[in-house]
Amino acid sequence: MNKQDIASIIEEVMDQLKGKRLPKDIVPIAVSARHVHLCKSDLESLFGEGFELSKKADLSQLGQFAANETVTIAGPKGSIEKVRILGPARNLSQAEVSKTDAIKLGLNPPLRESGKIEGSSPVTLVGPKGSIYIKEGLIIAQNHIHMTPQDAEAFQVRNGEYVQIKVESDRPVIFNHVLIRVSEKYRLEMHIDTDEANAGLISGGQQGRLIKNEESL
């Protein structure tokens, strides 16, 4: 074994430890503000019988939209007004807030993937025609990356895997446990909440670099 062999071993080790740069590793970042998803019956409790959401704007993920309607989220220590409802209606109502919001409300929602609300925090939602107390449904959203199967192949990742995302900003940060979510319906985009955005001084339109090897540090 000569010097050349040793150099190539070292190079390989370095690549592996660094989490080898992938051919594709850039992910656009979107910041999710606090929002609410409602089931049909809760929507009617808050806005009246037969009520349907009206679309304010399409969201980047297919079929999802921001409604013109908003609600107030209330907890034992405070409330937050004008929280946007996202459509279409879901099977279960759910409110996604930041930790900063949760402290203001005086509630302790768990960190969860959207839709996984079993055993999450109760919360009060107030609309123009009534209010509801849901026994579970308040969560802090787990940061995640939406991507298509084609993206997943290019990034060499799988649905359900966790990766790092490194963001170069004025206050650079590495998100260290970011969930990969793969579906044909998705468009490539990382979703973070406002606390994560503000910690990294990240505004919409910024990009992160996906790093596969979570244990490289």
Place this chain on the structure above:
Amino acid sequence: MNKQDIASIIEEVMDQLKGKRLPKDIVPIAVSARHVHLCKSDLESLFGEGFELSKKADLSQLGQFAANETVTIAGPKGSIEKVRILGPARNLSQAEVSKTDAIKLGLNPPLRESGKIEGSSPVTLVGPKGSIYIKEGLIIAQNHIHMTPQDAEAFQVRNGEYVQIKVESDRPVIFNHVLIRVSEKYRLEMHIDTDEANAGLISGGQQGRLIKNEESL
């Protein structure tokens, strides 16, 4: 050169790339809520002639204290009440807020090391006996680690150097550009703001691991 030699070369490369675990690498983390430092003349404008701050509690850094007195910080889009004043009085008044606070105020303070307020954002401070508009002084605090020269030696870092701090929490994060500040007067402690704490779901009493090699990712 035999296999043993190659193995030890590889081990050395791995250690260097990983940012070799230091004998000492654990840093306690403290969360700084929004606060204000006032010069004597601004204190008197807000609280009356001859006024002196009264101590509510000592802070971890020597000689610093939280005062009983608070002020309101106001901007074009909103205001924040009951912002704690920290003593003793300084030469220049300064208010440190999170990015979340800055958005609420409608102001755009720069990320700065405490005390470096030249060209920072103007802001209005309101007290019980008057209010002042300071032309500069509103900042978002650069995250940093206070330590003694003895700590710096153990961590193998210097005053003014930037390091990474890795935090293991429910939402693990790596702060990627953390300033080292060394003084005999300091006590070992990393200071982050509430946005950084909430992004990492970090509460007081948590610890981070200092990683020297900023370019390891």
